[in-house]
Amino acid sequence: MLEQLLIFTRGGLILWSCKELGNALKGSPIDTLIRSCLLEERSGAASYNYDAPGASYSLKWIFHNDLGLVFVAVYQRILHLLYVDDLLAAVKREFSQVYDPTRTVYRDFDEVFKQLKIEAEARAEELKKSYSNPVVVNGNRKNQVTWKGDGSEGKRNGTGGGGGGGLKNDGDGKNGVKSESDRDGDRFVVANGNNNYGSNLKSNGGNGNGNVSVNGKDNDSLNNGAFDVNRLQKKVRNKGGNGKKTDTGVTKAEPKKLVKKNRVWDDKPKETKLDFTDHVDVDRDADVDRKVDYLAKEQGESMMDKDEVFSSDSEDEEEEEGDDAGKNSNKVDAKKKGWFSSMFQSIAGKANLEKSDLEPALKALKDRLMTKNVAEEIAEKLCESVAASLEGKKLASFTRISSTVHTAMEEALVRILTPRRSIDILRDVHAAKEQRKPYVVVFVGVNGVGKSTNLAKVAYWLQQHNVNVMMAACDTFRSGAVEQLRTHARRLQIPIFEKGYEKDPAVVAKEAIQEASRNGSDVVLVDTAGRMQDNEPLMRALSKLIYLNNPDLVLFVGEALVGNDAVDQLSKFNQKLADLATSPTPRLIDGILLTKFDTIDDKVGAALSMVYISGAPVMFVGCGQSYTDLKKLNVKSIVKTLLK
Amino acid sequence: MQELDQWKEHISHLLNVANDYIREIPSDQLYAAAAIAVFTTLILLLLRFFKRAKSNTIVLTGLSGSGKTVIFYQLKDGSTHQGTVTSMEPNEDTFILHSETLKKGKIKPVHIVDVPGHSRLRPKLDEYLPQAAGTVFVVDALDFLPNCRPASEYLYDLLTKGSVVRKKIPLLILCNKTDKVTAHTKEFICRQLEKEIDKLRASRSAVSDADVTNEFTLGVPGEPFSFKQCSNTVTTADASGLTGEISQLEEFIRQHVKP
Ligand SMILES: Nc1nc2c(ncn2[C@@H]2O[C@H](COP(=O)(O)OP(=O)(O)OP(=O)(O)O)[C@@H](O)[C@H]2O)c(=O)[nH]1
Ligand SMILES: [Mg+2]
Numbered sequence: 001m002l003e004q005l006l007i008f009t010r011g012g013l014i015l016w017s018c019k020e021l022g023n024a025l026k027g028s029p030i031d032t033l034i035r036s037c038l039l040e041e042r043s044g045a046a047s048y049n050y051d052a053p054g055a056s057y058s059l060k061w062i063f064h065n066d067l068g069l070v071f072v073a074v075y076q077r078i079l080h081l082l083y084v085d086d087l088l089a090a091v092k093r094e095f096s097q098v099y100d101p102t103r104t105v106y107r108d109f110d111e112v113f114k115q116l117k118i119e120a121e122a123r124a125e126e127l128k129k130s131y132s133n134p135v136v137v138n139g140n141r142k143n144q145v146t147w148k149g150d151g152s153e154g155k156r157n158g159t160g161g162g163g164g165g166g167l168k169n170d171g172d173g174k175n176g177v178k179s180e181s182d183r184d185g186d187r188f189v190v191a192n193g194n195n196n197y198g199s200n201l202k203s204n205g206g207n208g209n210g211n212v213s214v215n216g217k218d219n220d221s222l223n224n225g226a227f228d229v230n231r232l233q234k235k236v237r238n239k240g241g242n243g244k245k246t247d248t249g250v251t252k253a254e255p256k257k258l259v260k261k262n263r264v265w266d267d268k269p270k271e272t273k274l275d276f277t278d279h280v281d282v283d284r285d286a287d288v289d290r291k292v293d294y295l296a297k298e299q300g301e302s303m304m305d306k307d308e309v310f311s312s313d314s315e316d317e318e319e320e321e322g323d324d325a326g327k328n329s330n331k332v333d334a335k336k337k338g339w340f341s342s343m344f345q346s347i348a349g350k351a352n353l354e355k356s357d358l359e360p361a362l363k364a365l366k367d368r369l370m371t372k373n374v375a376e377e378i379a380e381k382l383c384e385s386v387a388a389s390l391e392g393k394k395l396a397s398f399t400r401i402s403s404t405v406h407t408a409m410e411e412a413l414v415r416i417l418t419p420r421r422s423i424d425i426l427r428d429v430h431a432a433k434e435q436r437k438p439y440v441v442v443f444v445g446v447n448g449v450g451k452s453t454n455l456a457k458v459a460y461w462l463q464q465h466n467v468n469v470m471m472a473a474c475d476t477f478r479s480g481a482v483e484q485l486r487t488h489a490r491r492l493q494i495p496i497f498e499k500g501y502e503k504d505p506a507v508v509a510k511e512a513i514q515e516a517s518r519n520g521s522d523v524v525l526v527d528t529a530g531r532m533q534d535n536e537p538l539m540r541a542l543s544k545l546i547y548l549n550n551p552d553l554v555l556f557v558g559e560a561l562v563g564n565d566a567v568d569q570l571s572k573f574n575q576k577l578a579d580l581a582t583s584p585t586p587r588l589i590d591g592i593l594l595t596k597f598d599t600i601d602d603k604v605g606a607a608l609s610m611v612y613i614s615g616a617p618v619m620f621v622g623c624g625q626s627y628t629d630l631k632k633l634n635v636k637s638i639v640k641t642l643l644k
Numbered sequence: 645m646q647e648l649d650q651w652k653e654h655i656s657h658l659l660n661v662a663n664d665y666i667r668e669i670p671s672d673q674l675y676a677a678a679a680i681a682v683f684t685t686l687i688l689l690l691l692r693f694f695k696r697a698k699s700n701t702i703v704l705t706g707l708s709g710s711g712k713t714v715i716f717y718q719l720k721d722g723s724t725h726q727g728t729v730t731s732m733e734p735n736e737d738t739f740i741l742h743s744e745t746l747k748k749g750k751i752k753p754v755h756i757v758d759v760p761g762h763s764r765l766r767p768k769l770d771e772y773l774p775q776a777a778g779t780v781f782v783v784d785a786l787d788f789l790p791n792c793r794p795a796s797e798y799l800y801d802l803l804t805k806g807s808v809v810r811k812k813i814p815l816l817i818l819c820n821k822t823d824k825v826t827a828h829t830k831e832f833i834c835r836q837l838e839k840e841i842d843k844l845r846a847s848r849s850a851v852s853d854a855d856v857t858n859e860f861t862l863g864v865p866g867e868p869f870s871f872k873q874c875s876n877t878v879t880t881a882d883a884s885g886l887t888g889e890i891s892q893l894e895e896f897i898r899q900h901v902k903p
Contacts, residue, residue, distance in 0.1 A: 011758070012713045012731030034730040035708065039764050068733065104725045415764040422797050426847035 002081065003057065004074040005088075005113070006030060007095055007106075011068070016095070016106045018113060027052025029074055033059050038070075040615070041412050044384025049077060062088045064096055065393040066352055071095070083124035090116045353393050353401070361405040362387055365643075372642050373605030375567040378612050386412055410643055416608065417635045419617035423591065425553070429467055429522055432552060438470075438516040439523045440549060442509070443593070444542060445557035446569055447530035450595040450622060452481065454557055455525050456488035458593075458620065460627040462523055463492065470521040472512035473498040474505035474545065477529035477538070485527055492627070495521070505529065506545040513549060526551065533572035543580040546587050555619065556589045558610055560597045566609040574614060591619040594633070598623040604641050607633060699777045700738075700901045701755040705769060705802060706782030707795050708761035711820040714885035715782065715893070716758040718742070724886060731760040734768055741894055744903070751903045766798075773807045778814045778900040780893065785819040785827040785882075788836070796840035800862065803841075803874060809860045812876040816896045823884040830880045834871065842869040 004025055007016040029050040037048045038061070048059045058077040062085075063070055071092050073084050094112050362383045369379040386408045395404060432439040441458070443451045452475075459469045471489050473496060475481035482498050489496035497512035509526050516524045528545065531538035546554060556573060558566060570589065578586040592610050600606075607618055618633040704712045713728040716735050722742035735758040740751050757772045759765070773779070781799055784791060802808060803815070817837070819830040845862055863873040871878035881892035 006729070008729050010731070010733040011735035012728045012760070013717060013735075014726040014728060017726060031709075031730045034732060035762060039730075039732060039762050070732070104721070104723075414767055418764050418767060420763050422794070424797070424844070424847055427844060430843060430847055 001079065002073060002075050002084070002087075002117070005091065006072045006074075007091070008070055008072075009068055010070060013104065015069070015099075015104060016109050019110065025057070025074060026055035029057050029059055030072060033061070033072065039415065041382055041385040041416055041612070043388045044381055060084050060088060062092050063388060063391070064092055065389060065391055067096055067099055067101075069096070069099065081124075082127065083120040086123060087117060087120040090120060353390055353395055353404075355387060355391055357401055358387050358390055358405060361402040364402070365405060365409055369605065369608075369642060373561075373563045373600070373603035373609075374642070375564045375605070375609040375613075377564070377567055378609045382409070382412060382416075382612075406643065410639060413608065413639045413642060414635060416612055417618075417633070417638060420615065421617070423617050423619050423632075425619065426462075426465055426467070428552065429462070433522050436517075438513060438521055439553075440509075440513055440526065440551035441523065441553045441555055442526045442528060442546060442549070442551040443555050443557050444528055444573065444589070445530060446532055447478075449530065449557050449559045451530060451557045452485050452488065452527055454593055454595055454620070454622045454630070455485070455527050456492060457622060457627050457630040459488075459494050459525055460492055461630055463494065467523055468521045469494050469523045469525060470512065470516050470519075471496040472509055472524055472526045474508045474512070475527050475529040476501045476503050476505050476508065477531075481527070481529065495519070497524075504544075505541060506548045509545055509549045533569050533576065536576075539573075539576040540580050543577055543582075543586075546577065547582055550587070554587060554590050555593050556591070556610075556614070556616070557593045557595060558606065560594045560600045560604065560606045560621075562606050563603075563609075566606045567613050570610050570614045589614050589616050591616050593620045593622065594618055595622040597621045597631075598629070602641050602644065604638050607638055608642060699755075699775050700752060701757060701772065701776045702897050702901065703769070703772050703776045703779045704756065704758045704782060705779060705798070706761055706818075706820075707784065707791055707798060709787075710761060710782040710784040711885040712758045712761065712782050715818075715820065715883065715890060716756060718885055718888050718890055719754075719756055719894070719897075722888060724888075730762065731758065732765075734759050734765075734772070736772075741897065743891075743894060752901065754897055754901050756897075761798075766801075769802075770805075770807075773805060773813070774811075776807075776813050778816065778896065779808070780816045780818050780896070782818045782820050782883075783833055783837075784821055785830070785833060786821040786824050788828045788833055792836050792840055796837050796844060799837060800841050800844045803862055803876075803878075804860045806860065809875055814877045814879070814896075814900060815874075816893070817871075817878065817880045818883050818893055819880065820883050820885055822882045823887045823889070830882055834880050838869050838871060845869060 002018075005018045006014060008014045027050065029052070032050055033048050037043065037045065043061070043063070046060070048061075050057045050059060056077045057074050059072055059074050061070060061072045069092075071088050073088055075081050075084060091113065094116060095106075095109065098106065098109065098112075365386075366379045366383045369382070370376055386405065389412075390405065390408055395401065429439045443455050445451050455471065459471060462469050471485055471494055473482040473485045475485070476499070479501065482500065486496055486498065488494075497508070497515050499508045499511070505528060509524075512526065513524055515521075526545075526549075528542060529538065531542065533539070554577075556570060558569060562569065570592075574588045577588055581587070592614065594607055594610070597604075610616075611618060621631045621633050623629045623631055704716060706712055708730055713731055713735060714724050717724055717728075719741055720737060720739050736756065738753050738755040740753050744751055759769050759772060779802065781802065783795055788795075799817075807813070808815070817830070817834065819827070819833050821827055841862065863869040867873070879896070881896065883890045883893050
């Protein structure tokens with residue numbers, strides 16, 4: 001059953017809702033959809049799952065960009081309603097005919113809707129009959145998944161949904177989408193788009209995205225090729241079925257059928273390797289005494305406190321480049337338009353933007369993002385989201401498509417990179433101080449990204465602001481790690497808590513925090529061993545450390561150099577933390593520290609990739625060798641660099 | 645193509661005619677015409693500048709869910725229609741307040757902007773603040789305590805914005821949802837906000853982000869913060885967007901945008 005169908009303006013005013021369905025929705029699925037999906041540049045996804053106590057809904061949406069309307073359908077997830085997309089499209093078409101910006105009541109639409117619903121249901125029924133066998137269409141851009149009335153599929157999902165009943169259904173929990181959920185808001189799961197992404201990584205690590213780092217270039221070009229073909233096909237399809245949407249239900253639904261054949265991860269047996277980190281529990285407190293020497297001297301002001309002056313001199317240059325790219329892509333496009341007609345168009349303002357109009361500009365933009373080291377996956381999703389927000393819009397007079405797309409993308413990027421919650425650590429530290437407990441930060445990340453060095457920088461910065469810092473050496477895995485941290489501690493005259501090696505890092509951290517509350521330290525910075533995201537035992541140990549100590553901040557330290565790998569690292573870290581957590585509400589990554597930012601020139605894409613995939617803000621940027629080389633991310637300049 | 649050539653010819657011919665015509669006019673007349681043209685543009689520009697100085701824009705801000713959109717439509721239509729959902733775009737319109745539609749005589753319309761509270765959309769605020777005659781910070785008085793810190797942070801950012809401080813844009817803290825008995829009083833809310841901002845002052849002055857630059861510091865150093873210390877006037881009021889009790893807000897609007 002359809003639970004609700006809402007029509008509202010982008011400004012947030014509900015214009016019409018189905019009174020007849022009238023069921024009061026549990027929780028606030030619509031607001032959550034807007035806050036955590038549509039406003040997070042994920043509107044390119046196919047559907048969105050919302051879980052509230054006693055309900056698990058799926059939501060689908062469609063925009064009318066020219067009129068600024070949003071149509072949202074809510075239905076119970078266990079019922080895989082087939083007609084929702086179709087119905088939404090029909091409602092959009094009919095409603096846009098009666099819509100008048102000055103009018104706010106549309107009770108007469110009730111009747112129209114009733115009729116549309118009946119029609120849509122009938123069409124779905126027909127479709128079911130004519131297609132009893134699922135058809136696989138590869139390379140669907142939206143990764144949209146529709147379940148056909150296939151017996152086995154249906155059953156499996158039925159049990160999954162029913163079992164979940166209250167909170168989260170099991171099937172989804174394991175699908176690697178937990179990385180999407182944020183800690184402080186409602187838990188949410190963006191369904192298919194991202195979901196499939198996670199699965200790709202996991203299931204075909206051998207041949208697909210898995211070895212991007214090895215032969216990244218070939219792969220890219222290959223992918224691009226495939227991409228174009230898809231687009232062309234899509235274009236053709238679009239053209240075919242544009243005019244008469246009503247009676248082409250069958251052809252329309254066809255490309256969406258991508259049956260979830262590759263959901264291998266679901267039944268994949270859990271890896272049960274030996275967890276050797278847990279076995280080294282033997283207590284060997286040889287040197288329990290904290291080594292505190294005071295030797296170092298002032299190093300000057302940390303760059304965190306310096307305002308960065310943002311110059312905007314290369315504005316014109318950028319504009320020109322943008323145009324060039326636009327032109328180039330236009331050449332690629334088969335439909336070359338004459339100079340005169342395009343001139344005329346830009347004066348008169350084009351009727352309505354169609355997807356095919358946007359595509360060349362978006363393609364150019366996507367390529368540009370990718371040359372800036374943005375992971376391909378992310379660039380793709382962003383472009384989809386921008387396309388979704390522009391499709392059907394009127395092009396303003398005296399503007400080109402490429403510049404319209406450019407502006408939309410710029411706004412989207414600013415939105416993504418603007419932190420969702422405040423990143424004022426000092427304020428948090430003071431709050432913790434009031435409660436008389438130390439503020440605990442755990443630094444996590446893969447090997448060799450500079451965790452310890454940047455931990456020292458953060459320590460130095462905190463120290464500059466009269467915060468009593470303590471370091472905890474919980475890298476009991478790599479030899480030399482404790483000594484390295486000890487050196488930093490000595491230089492900065494910061495106490496360090498260490499227990500040598502061969503001890504459970506979770507326990508060391510626990511003792512360190514106890515020690516900190518005893519000696520009145522305000523902040524404990526916990527250094528952990530670098531680990532590859534695939535290393536199950538080590539990830540388990542990390543999960544334990546986090547679970548046991550419940551830190552205030554889990555900071556992911558990542559290199560700004562990484563490209564496609566950034567996504568893999570972060571999503572897997574988050575996923576492993578979620579999967580391996582023993583508590584029902586797992587702790588995920590709260591913030592990101594980007595290191596080696598000084599070495600990357602204009603390849604700043606990792607910042608975007610990481611923020612997009614984790615939803616966590618970039619809290620610090622490490623940009624050099626000395627203790628003062630710690631900065632905040634400058635959103636404006638990053639966006640500018642990305643689009644240059 | 646041939647058509648184009650014809651066009652070109654036609655245009656060049658017209659140009660020639662125009663050129664000849666201009667040559668025939670004595671030069672002092674030409675100068676006079678030019679002078680008049682310059683003069684009128686100058687006057688137009690000045691008028692525009694003057695108009696901007698007397699702005700009629702009121703900006704509604706506040707956290708997501710505080711009730712801005714509801715209030716916007718109460719001001720505009722005197723109704724909440726069928727309810728609202730989280731805004732994805734600002735609402736903006738120029739109108740005569742609904743409560744004034746029955747009044748006789750010419751009333752100056754107000755330009756009201758409702759800026760969404762979602763943190764990702766806050767950069768939009770900077771587009772509207774420079775031309776604001778007043779800002780309204782809407783606070784959810786019902787669900788205040790859990791939102792106290794985020795609200796204070798937003799308010800702090802607002803109060804330290806260059807445009808607000810420099811132009812001394814008056815601010816109204818509007819405690820919404822007072823139709824419910826469990827709503828907090830505006831005195832309590834004010835006190836809590838002041839306390840929170842006082843703490844923020846300590847940490848914010850230490851961290852100056854590279855992008856969200858707080859150009860100005862708040863209050864008097866060494867003294868606990870109070871809204872009285874702000875360079876712009878900060879007042880408080882009660883309202884209920886749902887039941888339409890927004891008279892105090894309308895008073896504020898008409899105080900700064902004279903009818
Ligand atoms: N009880 C009560 N509820 C109210 C009042 N005003 C608004 N609400 C409710 O608060 C919720 C949010 O209102 P909106 O106006 O959409 O909030 P907003 O400030 O525009 O939020 P964003 O658009 O997300 O920034 C709605 O469900 C309203 O019904 C009020 O005066 N009393
Ligand atoms: Mg709103």
